[in-house]
Amino acid sequence: MSARMPASPTDESGGSQAVKAQLRLREMILAGELPGGTRIAELTLVERLGVSRTPIRAALMRLEQEGLLEALPNGGYAVRTFSERDVSDAIELRGTMEGLSARLAAERGVAPVVLADARACLGEIDAVLQQPALDDEAFTRYVALNQRFHVLLAEMAASPVLARELERVVNLPFASPSGFVVVQANSPRARDMLIVAQDQHRQVLDAVERREGARAEAIMREHSRIAQRNLREAVQAEGLHRMPGVRLIRQR
Template sequence: MSTSPVRTVDTDLAEAGGSQAVKAQQRLREWILAGDLPSGARIAELALVDRLGMSRTPIRAALMHLKQEGLLEPLPGGGYAVRTFSEREVADAIELRGTLEGLAARLAAERGVRPALIQQARLCLDQIDAVLRASALDDETFSAYVELNGQFHKQLSEMADSAVLAREIERASSLPFASASGFVGVHIHDSQARDTLVVAQHQHRQVLDAIERREAGRAEALMREHSRIARQHMQLALRNPAASGTPGVQLIRPS
């Protein structure tokens, strides 16, 4: 269940003329993930009118969409509360993403991928290699890794040439904490834990090679195995939430 914003929802709101709703949604999401709105805290529309300086209409829309993201839950007496998540729920969401990405890798290998797309993915991996040459990640290189990692996963989903599957992968990745980079923050400034990112990068190249060689079963298995690294990251984050570098990790209840 990823901390990344649901971009399709934000876009839909903006296209509907709801720029204020988009701003409210982004601000509320930031507050939730930063712990400014703690888990279990009741959130009412009227209380947000003054705090955000907006009318109730965009705030109501923002709350509804944050409920769809899974960050809020409705209360019987009205209003919403910030959700908490069990470790198992997060693990299931990561597994779902991995299963869908595995299917995308298999279909890409079966159907074949244009050489230009393979080359784009390889260039992205070369950029990740350059980032990981540092013994530890600072804020700037960490941000670069997150962006490039997300870019590569998006390229893989597009290789399947299935709009339906790409949409479902995006939906699964938008669940709280489920994105490919949802927990990589645990590695920032940690040279030992950073080694896991090197392993993940090796898996990236193996998956891409399997797709290029049309090894469908291997590509799918590698991609599903790759998602398990995110579960390892989650366990690291839960051991030391304050130092994890993962926004919103305080919302997860360890098993």
């Protein structure tokens, strides 16, 4: 395989600006600064974010692919809104695909180095959850490690086709494995919920190692139900101001 050519400084700078714009725009949408239905104009964003039109355009295209924006017939983009069913279906699809990934990993076998990485990741999550209550820094650490474990689990199937489709699913708004956990970050039940999720992580890794495909699949499908519960609680939460992005979800 030929070595990958390094990106030029111009490419790196342009890519960095596009990522910066994408992150900031996503933050603005989920923070409620750009409510559902808002039409987005490139020139306004250029002035607001202080970057050129090229990275703004790239960021808008990426957020359309994620599903947070929709392209308008006459040009430009608008912030999307979603039904509870849309989000619930996306989470269900993610659980189904992660279950398939886990089953294939168990049936095909996984390289010891990947299993070791997964065990190490779970060990770090255990360390975070040893705290009696999670502050913002610890919770942010949990979210990053949780994402890391799910990425490793997807790698275990060694299926580029499945990995590509799973990436598309988890990029759907609110369908990420950590998408709604943040709503309960400071609630009394938060740590208990994360401990349940962590036990499921341990169980699915055990099933993969034991080559128990059906068990691994069932665990990951059940695992997605935590996100389903988070969705319901987030939409019904009285303290909705803590996550304004939830307002993008129509209850009916």
